[in-house]
Amino acid sequence: MNVERLREALRAPDFSGTKYRLIEPLGSGGMGAVYLGEDTELGRRVAIKVMHLDDPAQEARVLASLEHPGIVPVHDSGRLPDGRVFYAMKYVEGRRLVEHRDPAPLRTFLKVCEAVAFAHSRGVVHRDLKPENIMIGSFGEALIMDWGIARWHEHPEEPGVALGTPGYMAPEQARGEPVDPRADIYALGAILRLLLPPPIPRRLEAICRRATAEAPEDRYPAVTQLAADVARYLDGQPVSAYRENLWERAGRLAARHRVALLLVLAYLLMRTVLFFFVRR
Amino acid sequence: MIVATRSADPVERRQAFEILVSAYWKPVYKHLRMKWNQTDEDAQDLTQAFFGRTMENAFFQGYDPAKSSFRTYLRLCLDGFASNERKAARRLKRGGGAQILSLDFESAEGELRQIEIADGVSVEERFHQEWVRSVFALAVERLRAFCDERGKTSHYRLFARYDLEEERVTYAQLAQEFTLPATDVTNYLAWARREFRRIVLEVLRELTATEREFREEARYVLGVQK
């Protein structure tokens, strides 16, 4: 008796009686496995998540409540003949953020923040944000996947259940305490740090540090504020997470108005040359 | 089942022990052979003695589902038991050779010979792997009986050929071998797998004390731990 073969037999989904056809497995997580399938009625490819056990389709309900271009949409849900819940989502052809060589990581990060902020505005905390759960679509769009352990934060899970991914999981989440949107802010800070090639500029490092502060009250109170700080950094403006000295301020302003400064210098140089050499 | 082992009703208690023994005797025996380096005879005696002890005493009173799975608890109990037995060298006093349970130790020995010693798996992990194997064996046996009862022997035979044998075959080969239409092969196999899954989860329900432990053990058995 081959245990692995039997495990495969136990996990293999049987889509008979549904409108879906299995194409190939895409991956597996703690809550369920994702398969590439085909919706035989509409003739389109879909990603189908099949729960390992007869768990309620919490994720499908969460996703259905979050209609946003940065959140993978759910099309349908149902049960397999063995009682397991499945649901079909948009199949995103692209790369995971972790594999993606991003020429503008901060712009991508802002798109992710926008989607997370939207979820928070609907009362949903993702709780498992990490680069593996962010897909970059073929048009450069960022989509947040795997809402398997997401919860409405007004209805937290009972304490003692620590779910998430080490390295991206907020300390209070790792301790199994109830979490709020600031747990996602912690994960976003960890993602931001990962996205940036070293050496990380001081102001960005300060943003990461504030987002990943040990105590939730020391972090940004909302994702929108984290995003605003990153946007300010991109725009060459001062960020709230970092108090700069006079030199740093001058350097930032010079960098921000680099072209204007160069043109003015060119003008002054030309005037000087004309004054000293051409007139004489 | 764990609750039932503490039951005052002797019938209920006996049934609970039967399930316990069928799911755990092989992991226990192999653990004694591999971790405690017992000879086959000594391991047989100790296996008998261990389960005898669990039946006699309020052995599982100390089990707390909030702290660990029953499987881990039982392994720790077994290690404690084996250690005490070794220290006291009480094998003779125990009356070596006393047979309480009818267990097929030869099959366990045969399986032991197939285990690669240097495959990097700890003896503790092997105990748990053996437990999964026992759970599957128990479920396969129940599936066979279930199919026999319902006159669905072809379903079971297809399942056994496709999922239990080492050789990989295709549905087309199965259709030819069993002289069945390909659609029947698909349907029969899907039915058998569905029932197998149901039975495995049923066995796990019997072997666990709480819903949480059940879900964790199910994930372990399915190989999808978090």
Add this chain to the structure above:
Amino acid sequence: MNKPILGIGTGAVLGAFDGLTALFTPEAAPQIVGIVIGSTLKGAIAGVAAGVFARKVQSVPKGILFGLAVGLLLAYLVAAFPDPNGKHYYFEIMLPGSIVGALVGFATQRYGGSVAA
């Protein structure tokens, strides 16, 4: 701010400043008022052109190049008129004039607000 208006403002200020630099040239000093007015007008015209261009084309490098070209052209027209002594000041007028144009082109692209349709 509206791009052409920003262009006029920036062009006029930079033009006036550019005209005032003639004070460093003793022989041009008696004509300083005319130079400053002319230079301010030149800057304002370059600013309008750059502002209109920025409305149609959103590109900082193209805006700078356009401003440079317009500044150069206008400065050439000014330099084509000789002083009372019949002397032309092509270098002295065209080189700074082109950079003032480039600055105005840059300012309209970078700091000009989008215009409501």
